[in-house]
Amino acid sequence: MKYKTLKGLQDILPPEIAVWHHVENISRDIFKNYGYQEIRLPIMEATDVFIRSIGETSDIVEKEMYTFQDKGSRSVTLRPEGTASFVRAYVEHHLYNNPAPQKFYYMGPMFRYERPQAFRYRQFYQIGAEAMGIDDPKLDAEIISMISAILKSIGLEGLNFEITSIGCKKCRPDYRTALKNFFSGKLDRFCSDCQRRYDANPLRILDCKVPSCIESRKGSPPVLDYLCGECKEHLDRLRSYLGLLKVQHTVNPNLVRGLDYYTKTAFEVSSENLGSQSAVAAGGRYDSMVEEFGGPPTSGIGFAMGMERIIPLIKNSAGGTDGPDLLFCPMGDKASEKAFLLTEQLRAKGLWVEMNLEDTSLRSQMRKANRIRAQHIIVIGEDELKNNKVVLKNMTSKEEIAAAIEIKELLKIISDRK
RNA sequence: GUGAGUGUAGCUCAGCUGGUUAGAGCAUCUGACUGUGGCUCAGAGGGUCGAGGGUUCAAAUCCCUUCACUCACCCCA
Numbered sequence: 101m102k103y104k105t106l107k108g109l110q111d112i113l114p115p116e117i118a119v120w121h122h123v124e125n126i127s128r129d130i131f132k133n134y135g136y137q138e139i140r141l142p143i144m145e146a147t148d149v150f151i152r153s154i155g156e157t158s159d160i161v162e163k164e165m166y167t168f169q170d171k172g173s174r175s176v177t178l179r180p181e182g183t184a185s186f187v188r189a190y191v192e193h194h195l196y197n198n199p200a201p202q203k204f205y206y207m208g209p210m211f212r213y214e215r216p217q218a219f220r221y222r223q224f225y226q227i228g229a230e231a232m233g234i235d236d237p238k239l240d241a242e243i244i245s246m247i248s249a250i251l252k253s254i255g256l257e258g259l260n261f262e263i264t265s266i267g268c269k270k271c272r273p274d275y276r277t278a279l280k281n282f283f284s285g286k287l288d289r290f291c292s293d294c295q296r297r298y299d300a301n302p303l304r305i306l307d308c309k310v311p312s313c314i315e316s317r318k319g320s321p322p323v324l325d326y327l328c329g330e331c332k333e334h335l336d337r338l339r340s341y342l343g344l345l346k347v348q349h350t351v352n353p354n355l356v357r358g359l360d361y362y363t364k365t366a367f368e369v370s371s372e373n374l375g376s377q378s379a380v381a382a383g384g385r386y387d388s389m390v391e392e393f394g395g396p397p398t399s400g401i402g403f404a405m406g407m408e409r410i411i412p413l414i415k416n417s418a419g420g421t422d423g424p425d426l427l428f429c430p431m432g433d434k435a436s437e438k439a440f441l442l443t444e445q446l447r448a449k450g451l452w453v454e455m456n457l458e459d460t461s462l463r464s465q466m467r468k469a470n471r472i473r474a475q476h477i478i479v480i481g482e483d484e485l486k487n488n489k490v491v492l493k494n495m496t497s498k499e500e501i502a503a504a505i506e507i508k509e510l511l512k513i514i515s516d517r518k
Numbered sequence: 519g520u521g522a523g524u525g526u527a528g529c530u531c532a533g534c535u536g537g538u539u540a541g542a543g544c545a546u547c548u549g550a551c552u553g554u555g556g557c558u559c560a561g562a563g564g565g566u567c568g569a570g571g572g573u574u575c576a577a578a579u580c581c582c583u584u585c586a587c588u589c590a591c592c593c594c595a
Contacts, residue, residue, distance in 0.1 A: 104586085159593050163519080181595085210595080215519085218589065226595060293592070307593095358594060368595095379595055406595030431553065464548075466555035479553065495555075 108214070108222025118421065119411050124207060126253045127227050134246050136203040136229050141185045143209060147175040153184040153389055155360025157300035164212040178211035181359070182228045183386065183402050190232060191395035200233025219377040219409050228383075228404035235387060235399035237334050240365045241341035243401055247369060247381050248347050250405075256371070256413050259380065261349035263342075263367040264323070265335040266303070266357070269388055271328035276302055278321045289316040307356040323353045334364050361386045365401065371413055380413070381405035423473030425514055426492075428455035429465040431481035438505070439480050445507050451514060469495060476514060480505075 105111060112120065128138075147167050154160050166178035179185050186204065189195070195202055207227040216222060229246070231239050244261065251259060267275055279302045287295055290305065290313050297304045305317060327335065335351075342349055349367075357366045366384035374380070383403025390398035426446065428439035439455045446453045454474070456465045462479065469477045477493050484490045484505065492513055493500045503509050 107586090164593080212594080214593075215591095216588085217591095220594075224595065228595090304593095376590070377594075382595065404595060409595060429554085461549090462553045463550095463555080465553095468555085470555040474555095477554085481553065483553090493554080498555095 106222070108216035108220075110221060110223075116411070119414060120407065122414070123254055123407065123410055124227070127205070127207070127250050130246060130250050130253060131205045131229065134203065134242070136205040136231075139186070139189065139204040139206050140208070141179075141182070141189055141206060143211075144176050144178050145185050145188060147177040149188050150177055150180060150184050152392065153187065153359075153361050154181070155301075158358055158360055160212065160358060164214055166211045166213055180212045181210055182206055182208075182226060182404055183230065183359075183361070183389075186230050186402070187386075187389050187393050187395075187400070190230075190398075190400075191390060191393045194395075196233060196390070196396055196398050201239060202232045203229065204232075205229040217377065218375050219406075219412065221408055225407035226404040227407065228402060230400060230402035232390070232400045233398055235334075235385075237338040237365070238341055240334075240338045240385060240401055241345060241347070243383070243403060244342060244349070244367060245345045245347050247383075247403060247405065251369065251380070251410070254410065254414065256380075256410065258372040260370050260372070261347060261367065262352040262355050262370070263335075263338065263349055263365065264351060264353050264355040265327055265331050265364050266323065266362055266366050266384075267327055267331050268363045271326055271331055272363075275321070275323060275326035278326060279303065279305070282320050283317075286316060289313075301360070303356055306354045324351075331364050338365060357382070357384055359384075361389045363387045367403070369405070371409070373413055374409055377409065379406070380409045421473075422475065424452040424454040424475065426451060426453045426476045426478065426510075427469050427472070427474035428453070429462060429469065429477055429479045430455060430459075431462065431479065432459070435480045435482065435485055438485060439478075442505070442507070442510070446510065449507065449511050451511070476517075478510075 131138075147165070150165065151161050156162075160180050165180055167175060168177075170176050186206070190202075205228065208225065209223050210226050211223050213222060214220065229243065231243055244263070248261065266272065280298065283290070283298055283302065283305065287298060290298075291308065291310045294305045294308050294310070294313050297308070303323075305313065306320065306323075308314070308317075324332075324335075339349075339351070352368075355366055355368055357368075362384040364385045364387065367382065368379055369381040370378040371380050372378070381403055383401070385399065385401040387399040388397075390396070390400060428443055430436040430439040436455075436459065443453045443455045454472070456468060466477070474495055477495060478490045479493075480490055488505050490503055490505055491500045492503050492510065494517060501513060503513055
């Protein structure tokens with residue numbers, strides 16, 4: 101084999117596409133009910149768009165971006181996630197001038213240069229949404245409830261919703277200092293990654309899974325104790341709204357997002373059935389990114405869900421698809437030409453029509469009709485041409501009906517029996 | 519970037535401690551008294567056994583190297 105897909109990329113073939121459409125259609129329907137409109141964004145941006153938003157020290161920026169120079173020597177990057185591009189567009193097109201909240205959704209491929217693994221690809225597809233201009237936690241609750249509605253409608257079970265608050269510009273620095281103070285004396289007890297994290301992003305030490313680090317960080321100051329009044333109230337109200345909407349969830353103070361732009365609310369939806377890549381959807385609030393991108397102070401909240409993680413969770417996803425409404429089985433050149441014409445004419449009338457293009461035995465044509473699940477067939481040969489009559493056979497009921505070789509009549513018979 | 523596992527037909531795999539033209543099931547195509555399918559039966563096509571090197575009279579099988587894939591760590595959707 102000469103060529104193969106690049107590592108971590110995959111072809112999605114027709115049988116599976118049906119499931120993708122299923123997920124996409126449900127999402128679109130529910131987004132519509134919640135007032136979200138589709139937005140389509142480029143799959144690459146100036147590299148700075150991602151560095152400035154996701155964070156210089158984040159894993160994504162440090163080692164996972166597909167970055168290259170274009171022919172004009174500009175550094176461009178294939179988007180590793182959707183929100184940064186979205187905020188760029190939001191500011192570029194002054195979308196904040198529309199009545200708040202402005203709500204958008206998108207679906208499309210993202211790119212991260214990681215070692216592929218089960219449910220993890222280098223090109224992966226996300227469905228995401230962003231709601232802008234309102235900092236009331238009702239919006240947080242609404243978006244989490246919407247995710248729940250989508251996933252429930254898709255039919256997923258065994259999902260856990262976790263939420264937390266990671267503070268804001270005002271209170272996070274205090275917490276950061278408190279953490280560093282706590283760790284500073286015993287840094288040698290942590291793994292090399294954590295020692296690096298100490299300077300880069302001490303919050304990530306809380307998420308380390310190395311046993312000695314888990315042990316050594318016991319008694320570290322809890323995030324929630326350091327939230328400012330505003331952040332604390334935000335979280336409390338979010339919880340009460342989620343309760344009102346009956347969205348089951350737990351608070352996980354150690355939930356750490358890999359993106360630096362989050363403020364206040366962060367959340368993650370995980371599945372028990374995905375092995376080690378358990379995150380199905382995740383998101384959070386970002387109340388200062390618009391301003392950092394040159395727009396007016398505007399709060400925002402968004403999420404993304406991973407298609408490759410949702411699709412394997414869908415049960416009995418393999419559905420048998422029907423074949424063409426009609427298949428012509430011509431015998432001989434003359435008949436084949438007539439069938440060729442009729443096929444085109446009936447297609448123009450809105451039917452799915454196929455014909456056997458190879459001159460093989462009727463038996464083999466019938467076999468093929470069966471295999472492609474043709475709903476009806478018409479055998480057309482010398483006799484049929486001479487008499488201007490054909491027999492239309494229903495392949496499931498075996499019922500046969502005589503008909504004139506005439507578009508209107510064929511169309512009517514097939515439409516009636518569909 | 520680190521660690522482990524696996525590479526034989528389109529797919530799933532068999533091939534024991536090395537021994538003649540490498541197998542099965544499924545799938546594909548064809549045929550079964552010349553124009554009617556799904557079942558059955560018969561047959562056909564399809565593999566440089568991931569690649570390169572080595573040991574041997576002899577390698578899919580043993581050794582080395584390499585590549586690819588998979589899973590896990592890190593991190594994440």
